[in-house]
Amino acid sequence: MSRQTILPELLELFRKFGYDGVSISRISEATGLGKASLYHHFPQGKEQMAREVLMFVDQAVNEYFVAPLKVAGSPKQKLTNMAKLVEEFYDCGNKGCLIEGLTLGDADELFHDLICASIESWLQAIAKVGVEAGLSKKIARERAENILIAIQGALVVSRAIGNRAPFKRVIRDIPSMLLGT
Amino acid sequence: MSRQTILPELLELFRKFGYDGVSISRISEATGLGKASLYHHFPQGKEQMAREVLMFVDQAVNEYFVAPLKVAGSPKQKLTNMAKLVEEFYDCGNKGCLIEGLTLGDADELFHDLICASIESWLQAIAKVGVEAGLSKKIARERAENILIAIQGALVVSRAIGNRAPFKRVIRDIPSMLLGT
DNA sequence: GTCTATACTAGGATAGAC
DNA sequence: GTCTATCCTAGTATAGAC
Numbered sequence: 001m002s003r004q005t006i007l008p009e010l011l012e013l014f015r016k017f018g019y020d021g022v023s024i025s026r027i028s029e030a031t032g033l034g035k036a037s038l039y040h041h042f043p044q045g046k047e048q049m050a051r052e053v054l055m056f057v058d059q060a061v062n063e064y065f066v067a068p069l070k071v072a073g074s075p076k077q078k079l080t081n082m083a084k085l086v087e088e089f090y091d092c093g094n095k096g097c098l099i100e101g102l103t104l105g106d107a108d109e110l111f112h113d114l115i116c117a118s119i120e121s122w123l124q125a126i127a128k129v130g131v132e133a134g135l136s137k138k139i140a141r142e143r144a145e146n147i148l149i150a151i152q153g154a155l156v157v158s159r160a161i162g163n164r165a166p167f168k169r170v171i172r173d174i175p176s177m178l179l180g181t
Numbered sequence: 182m183s184r185q186t187i188l189p190e191l192l193e194l195f196r197k198f199g200y201d202g203v204s205i206s207r208i209s210e211a212t213g214l215g216k217a218s219l220y221h222h223f224p225q226g227k228e229q230m231a232r233e234v235l236m237f238v239d240q241a242v243n244e245y246f247v248a249p250l251k252v253a254g255s256p257k258q259k260l261t262n263m264a265k266l267v268e269e270f271y272d273c274g275n276k277g278c279l280i281e282g283l284t285l286g287d288a289d290e291l292f293h294d295l296i297c298a299s300i301e302s303w304l305q306a307i308a309k310v311g312v313e314a315g316l317s318k319k320i321a322r323e324r325a326e327n328i329l330i331a332i333q334g335a336l337v338v339s340r341a342i343g344n345r346a347p348f349k350r351v352i353r354d355i356p357s358m359l360l361g362t
Numbered sequence: 363g364t365c366t367a368t369a370c371t372a373g374g375a376t377a378g379a380c
Numbered sequence: 381g382t383c384t385a386t387c388c389t390a391g392t393a394t395a396g397a398c
Contacts (some may be wrong), residue, residue, distance in 0.1 A: 025373070035374085036376075039375065045375070
């Protein structure tokens with residue numbers, strides 16, 4: 001069983017249950033691999049699994065969210081493309097956010113650097129599109145932050161009230177959140 | 182030891198570590214009470230503790246966030262007052278959000294109704310201020326949702342990047358998020 | 363109402379056979 | 381590379397003394 005098949009499964013577990021909510025037994029059930037096999041692939045156990053999932057996600061962020069912002073096209077088109085891919089990644093708000101589950105409690109210190117770096121590269125890519133569109137660096141950065149805040153907040157609120165409409169609305173409004181109405 | 186002294190301590194634990202991250206031993210250490218004493222006060226264990234914390238928070242939400250929106254004053258003043266109290270409650274973004282830790286994994290089903298009701302009453306109170314200020318019901322509701330999304334999202338992002346500035350900015354912008362610039 | 367002691371279960375991790 | 385069996389620790393929960 002290869003990394004490419006197991007990491008997506010681990011991602012789903014960590015985003016759904018959080019670091020503390022994922023047990024080796026649960027992973028064993030979900031993947032069909034015995035505990036000993038899991039430790040064969042990940043000698044440092046759960047911590048290594050979460051770390052590799054975060055690196056896998058960082059790669060996905062760069063490939064799916066950041067790269068579309070760097071190709072040719074108008075700022076609005078780039079953001080619309082990104083918004084669509086974000087919507088897919090979170091399955092219209094049905095799938096939770098990795099950040100939440102990996103920044104609670106003790107896990108926070110373990111993974112802070114990885115999470116921080118991943119968010120930062122996404123943030124900078126969005127801000128760069130804003131600068132291209134004529135915004136000042138400061139405003140572009142703030143609005144990029146607002147976009148990530150809206151995405152993460154919408155995931156929390158949508159799940160809490162059991163209604164995906166707020167998430168979908170946020171996705172739709174991403175371009176205007178950076179470029180203005 | 183009374184409910185009034187122990188519930189705030191439990192709140193801090195659950196918001197910091199999430200439901201799965203809080204163990205009875207941890208609660209015992211934090212409160213200074215032995216395990217058996219904790220079960221004396223909360224016969225149904227951790228689940229009851231979390232439930233009572235949520236009811237305690239619901240009360241606090243109504244007392245501190247909703248009530249200030251119902252007194253006399255201009256819409257802008259009401260929102261500014263609320264924003265200030267929200268900032269205090271989350272300690273400028275240093276303290277996490279209960280919702281996150283209690284909507285992950287299995288805990289989600291256990292507490293969904295309580296969390297949902299609590300958010301809904303807050304949401305409606307904000308929307309009502311918007312209607313008073315002349316907004317349509319639909320727009321007022323959407324903007325109220327946007328405010329909660331921004332608050333929760335800012336907590337996630339601020340913690341993740343280790344910088345409270347986005348949270349403070351969101352707090353400052355709450356009135357204009359409802360009433361327009 | 364709080365404590366010590368204890369029972370039981372689940373989670374983390376490894377040894378060794380195949 | 382995967383399995384069964386096992387070990388140890390941590391977590392949940394309760395009994396019974398004070």
